[in-house]
Amino acid sequence: MAAISSVQCFFSCNSHHHRREQSGSLWRLGSRVLTTSLSRSFSGVNLKRRRTLICAVKGDAEGAFKKTVALDRMIDALKDANQRELEKLVVENILAFDEVFWIRLAARSDTCKSDDDKKDYEELAATVMTIVDCVVNKTREKIESSTDVLKGILRPVVEGVEEISWPPRDPQAIHQMEKEVIQREKEGQLDEGFLSEVSAQLRQAKEDKDKPGLAAMLQKVLQLYAATILSKRSYAKKGNEVVKAEHFLETLIKAPEEQWNKLFLDGLTIGKGEITPDEISAVIKKRIERTLIRTEGGSYQQRILVEYLKGIESRAKELVNLLQG
Incomplete structure (x- = not known):
């Protein structure tokens, strides 16, 4: 107490x-x-x-x-x-x-x-x-x-x-x-x-x-x-197909921050996965654009959501740069 x-x-x-x-x-x-x-x-x-x-x-x-x-x-x-x-x-x-x-x-x-x-x-x-x-x-x-x-x-x-x-x-x-x-x-x-x-x-x-x-x-x-x-809105499906990069991003969004590094290593081509760094970067930027459109400009909600997505993007870049030397 x-x-x-x-x-x-x-x-x-x-x-x-x-x-x-x-x-x-x-x-x-x-x-x-x-x-x-x-x-x-x-x-x-x-x-x-x-x-x-x-x-x-x-x-x-x-x-x-x-x-x-x-x-x-x-x-x-x-x-x-x-x-x-x-x-x-x-x-x-x-x-x-x-x-x-x-x-x-x-x-x-x-x-x-x-x-x-x-x-x-x-x-x-x-x-x-x-x-x-x-x-x-x-x-x-x-x-x-x-x-x-x-x-x-x-x-x-x-x-x-x-x-x-x-x-x-x-x-x-x-x-x-x-x-x-x-x-x-x-x-x-x-x-x-x-x-x-x-x-x-x-x-x-x-x-x-x-x-x-x-x-x-x-x-x-x-x-x-x-x-x-x-996580309320999913973009991982396009018709009957699964957009792998979007699905991977949604997995990252739901995961605790301390698990991001492992997920990147398992999901990106720099590790064991199939998603290229450019693909994950593109879907993150797209999700940021969607967030900016769907939230009130200058609101705390907009800032917090965008910062979270940018945090994922920044972690991906750091890991890619580290592994690529």
């Missing part, structure tokens, strides 16, 4: 770090901070902050002017929008609602000539804050949920272990991890939020350099995910 406690502590600390890293100013926009900032701005108390803003304008007049124009356009769009349009604008521009935005909104309110117009700005500010808080809370819940899913996948290799190590002493632990990944993928739990969380935890583990076992586990999670997704 000590190992689970260690992992949970790592997740707890670094999930907070990840939320800050991923969302930037988003996580500084809790309702208390927003309400305090806005109330001070509307009441005219926050003069020091306004003086700072004036100094910034003097220091970079052109940049500050463009920023103000952009903020005014945003505020005008929010004012003119109906409730549905307003929610959409806030969600699409969530990172724009920083301290400078609220100061500009307060300044616009201060210049109003009627109490009715001032009231409109106050109501707009309250509505926007409510929507922002809702987005923040949903994002936080999603990240916490993704962390719980990751803990569940890692449980077979850390439960009952005093110290995190890799590979696990029980060879069945990895098989149990694989079953967890397959089941949770079927249930739709391994979405972009999950992949983002695993990727962030992996980066942090590598940076810390004192958790090689944890980094290896997280890397294995991503490999199992990639193998599960890529």
Whole structure:
């Protein structure tokens, strides 16, 4: 159980770090901070902050002017929008609602000539804050949920272990991890939020350099995910014929990384097999192209799947170069 406690502590600390890293100013926009900032701005108390803003304008007049124009356009769009349009604008521009935005909104309110117009700005500010808080809370819940899913996948290799190590002493632990990944993928739990969380935890583990076992586990999670997704679609049959190079690639995709070298030696012509290095290279490139077409550009899913395929390609090239001298 000590190992689970260690992992949970790592997740707890670094999930907070990840939320800050991923969302930037988003996580500084809790309702208390927003309400305090806005109330001070509307009441005219926050003069020091306004003086700072004036100094910034003097220091970079052109940049500050463009920023103000952009903020005014945003505020005008929010004012003119109906409730549905307003929610959409806030969600699409969530990172724009920083301290400078609220100061500009307060300044616009201060210049109003009627109490009715001032009231409109106050109501707009309250509505926007409510929507922002809702987005923040949903994002936080999603990240916490993704962390719980990751803990569940890692449980077979850390439960009952005093110290995190890799590979696990029980060879069945990895098989149990694989079953967890397959089941949770079927249930739709391994979405972009999950992949983002695993990727962030992996980066942090590598940076810390004192958790090689944890980094290896997280890397294995991503490999199992990639193998599960890529194995869903087969290109090994063309009519009634089996495309040997495609079938060989699919065997590699499903196999653990530590078995790749043996599979290459048994399957490629540089060893005992019938598949030439050019043939395996061609089908890997084709599979990468198909993956790029079928996944969302820039998504974690696309990156992880492509990296997995490139890992197979790189291993093949290394082995071929080594054996060919």
